[in-house]
Amino acid sequence: MVKWLKIFPLLVPFILASCNAEQQRVIEMKTEVVDGLQFGVPEGRKVETGADHILLLPEQALREVDEIAIWTTAPQPVAGGVDTEGTDPAPHTLTTVEGGMGGPEYTLTIPKQIADRQAYVRAYIQSEGGTPAFDEAWQVWESLAAEK
Secondary structure (H helix, E strand, O other), X not given: OHHHHHHHHHHHHHHHHHHHOOOOOOOOEEEEEEOOEEEEEEOOXXXXXXXXXXXXXXXXXXXXXXXXXXXXXXXXXXOOOEEEEEOOOXXXXXXXXXXXXXXXXXXXXXXXXXXXXXXXXXXXXXXXOOOOOOHHHHHHHHHOEEOO
């Protein structure tokens, strides 16, 4: 017991630091290249391309909305929602639309300048558990670059 009392004061800073550390989920990603853009695709998602966007959809169908899109033109504003502007870790807009049985729909839009063009990562998630962290969308945004 005496040894524990001697060691405990030395451990307190480490215990407190680990409690305050923000936990970021580690997401496995594979690299894809589409239309001159290189980006990571989170494990469990498939890529579908459209005229002005790239969809990263769950491989398995889900009941709730959960998609990530990379837009090569400015996406249309989300109708009927309340916008919140943010700056951390980068300028972005979070739009909340009160939803039905699956909870509110959250849309995160993050612009990114890539060489001489502007791209946008937009994620849609429906959640009854409050505002989602959008970990996968932020990691796609971080990986987004011109084709190497």
